[in-house]
Amino acid sequence: MNHQEIDTLVKSWIIDSATAPANPRVQQVVVGLVSALCKTIEDLDIQATEFWTGLEYLREAGVRNELGLLAPGLGLERFLDIRADEAEAKAGLTGGTPRTIEGPLYVAGAPESKGYARLDDGTEVDKAEVLFMQGTVRDEQGKPLANAKVEVWHCNLMGGYSFFDQTQSAFNLRRTIYTDGEGRYQFRSFLPVGYSCPPDGTTQRLLDQLGRHGHRPAHIHFFISAEGQRKLTTQINIDGDEYLWDDFAFASREGLVPAVRHITDTAKISAKGLDQPYAEIDFDFSLYADRDAAPAAEVERVRAAA
Ligand code: MBD
Ligand code: FE
Numbered sequence: 355m356n357h358q359e360i361d362t363l364v365k366s367w368i369i370d371s372a373t374a375p376a377n378p379r380v381q382q383v384v385v386g387l388v389s390a391l392c393k394t395i396e397d398l399d400i401q402a403t404e405f406w407t408g409l410e411y412l413r414e415a416g417v418r419n420e421l422g423l424l425a426p427g428l429g430l431e432r433f434l435d436i437r438a439d440e441a442e443a444k445a446g447l448t449g450g451t452p453r454t455i456e457g458p459l460y461v462a463g464a465p466e467s468k469g470y471a472r473l474d475d476g477t478e479v480d481k482a483e484v485l486f487m488q489g490t491v492r493d494e495q496g497k498p499l500a501n502a503k504v505e506v507w508h509c510n511l512m513g514g515y516s517f518f519d520q521t522q523s524a525f526n527l528r529r530t531i532y533t534d535g536e537g538r539y540q541f542r543s544f545l546p547v548g549y550s551c552p553p554d555g556t557t558q559r560l561l562d563q564l565g566r567h568g569h570r571p572a573h574i575h576f577f578i579s580a581e582g583q584r585k586l587t588t589q590i591n592i593d594g595d596e597y598l599w600d601d602f603a604f605a606s607r608e609g610l611v612p613a614v615r616h617i618t619d620t621a622k623i624s625a626k627g628l629d630q631p632y633a634e635i636d637f638d639f640s641l642y643a644d645r646d647a648a649p650a651a652e653v654e655r656v657r658a659a660a
Contacts, residue, residue, distance in 0.1 A: 357393050364389045415556040422458030423557045426603035427568065431455040438649070445648035447584075450494065450640045454605040456587045457575065459515040460507060462659040464528040471529040473543035475522075478511050482544030483616075484632040490537045491578055491639045498537025499641065502580035505530050508546040508573065517660050524660060545614070545633050546572045548597055561602065568602050571595035576639070583641040584651035590637055612637045 355363075368385045395405065415421050425431045435453055442448075465471070474482075491502035507528040509515050516522035527546075531539045551558040551568030558568045572592035579585040591598055591611045599606055615634045617623065626632060642648075 355396055357396075360392045360396065361389055364392060411556065411560070418556055420552075420556045423551060423555070424560070426455055426457060426605070427551070427557050427561060429604050431457070432604040438651075441649050442642070445645055447642045447645065447648060450642045451578075451586055451588060451638075452607045452609045453587055454589050454607050454610060455603060456577075456653070456655075457603065457605075459509075459518055460505075460575065460577070460657050461515075461517045461525070461528060462657055464505065464507070464525050464530045466530040466532065468532050469534040469538065470540045471531045471542075473506065473508070473527045473529050473541055474510075475526045477523070477526075478544065481511055484626075484628060484630075485543050485545050485635065486540065486626070486632065487543070487574070487635040487637060488538065488540035489636055489638040491533050491539065491580060491641065492537060493580075493583060493641055494643055496640075498533075499580045499583065500533055500535045500537055502533040502537065502539075502578060502583075502639075502641075503530060504533065504539045504639075505577040505579075506541060507575045508543070509549055511544075511547055513547055513549045517658055543574075545592055546574065548572045548595060551602070566602065567600075569597045570601050570603055571597040571599075571606060573605070578639045578641060580641060582644055584644055584648070586639060586641055586651070587653065588639075590635070 364385055368388060369381055372381070394400065412421075415424055432455060435455055438453060491499045491504065493499055507515065510519070510522060510527060512519070514522065516524065516526040516528060527543065529541065531541060533539050549570040551561065553568075561568045572595045573589045574592075575589050577585060577587055589605060589610060591606055593611050593614050598611065612635050616631055617634055618631045623629065623631060642651075
């Protein structure tokens with residue numbers, strides 16, 4: 355069957371068969387997706403057994419709650435970012451902190467504080483390098499934004515995220531920090547390690563078939579929001595990670611790899627109340643002002659809430 359015949363057939367199934375008022379956007383999207391799938395089945399001569407294997411795969415991925423991991427692993431979440439970047443550039447927005455994907459592991463409701471927070475519950479402090487990260491949240495003109503909301507989350511030394519990893523304390527490595535009067539935030543935590551897909555999961559099973567790994571470089575996630583500003587979803591990467599430019603989720607970007615300073619000066623160490631060297635990262639966030647010309651920066655999706 356040729357593609358034009360497929361288009362006609364799919365339209366007859368999805369559009370012409372409607373007997374009640376339809377949602378035109380849903381019709382349009384379903385026609386697009388079903389047509390693309392039928393054309394792929396035709397072009398690749400996909401057999402019925404292969405089709406049902408694929409459907410069963412999606413069922414299992416859903417049951418295991420891995421669809422949110424599959425989307426970044428296939429590049430789809432990165433693709434949404436590429437398009438959001440294009441839309442912003444078209445609206446004249448350039449020069450702000452680059453966005454990068456949210457991933458599936460945010461949890462709403464983290465403890466809030468002003469200016470500073472310690473993220474970790476102390477259980478891994480002896481095994482990790484303590485990290486202090488700080489900076490200023492600014493608007494497009496470079497003016498500091500007081501009371502901006504900095505939501506931060508990262509994994510522990512096992513690569514696990516609290517809430518999803520039930521062995522961790524509630525909201526471990528998750529906080530919401532409001533910037534002080536000078537737009538500054540600071541937190542204490544430790545340098546995280548990379549994340550890897552569950553080895554027995556559906557995402558890794560597909561990656562194996564594709565000859566790909568399921569690793570992410572060490573990273574820290576952020577939502578940055580402030581009144582009158584476009585919400586920024588981003589991450590920073592920890593420099594030096596072997597997967598820094600080989601992320602299975604394609605989220606590494608120029609501009610999101612700040613220098614990590616390793617502080618060995620004993621006076622500085624004791625001033626922090628520590629007894630061993632620690633790491634320090636400075637990173638400022640630059641937001642765009644709200645614009646009617648650009649599509650909404652706030653992305654609605656179902657998120658966990660603890
Ligand atoms: C993560 O920690 C993550 O950030 C992404 C994007 C996917 C899986 C795990
Ligand atoms: Fe992550």
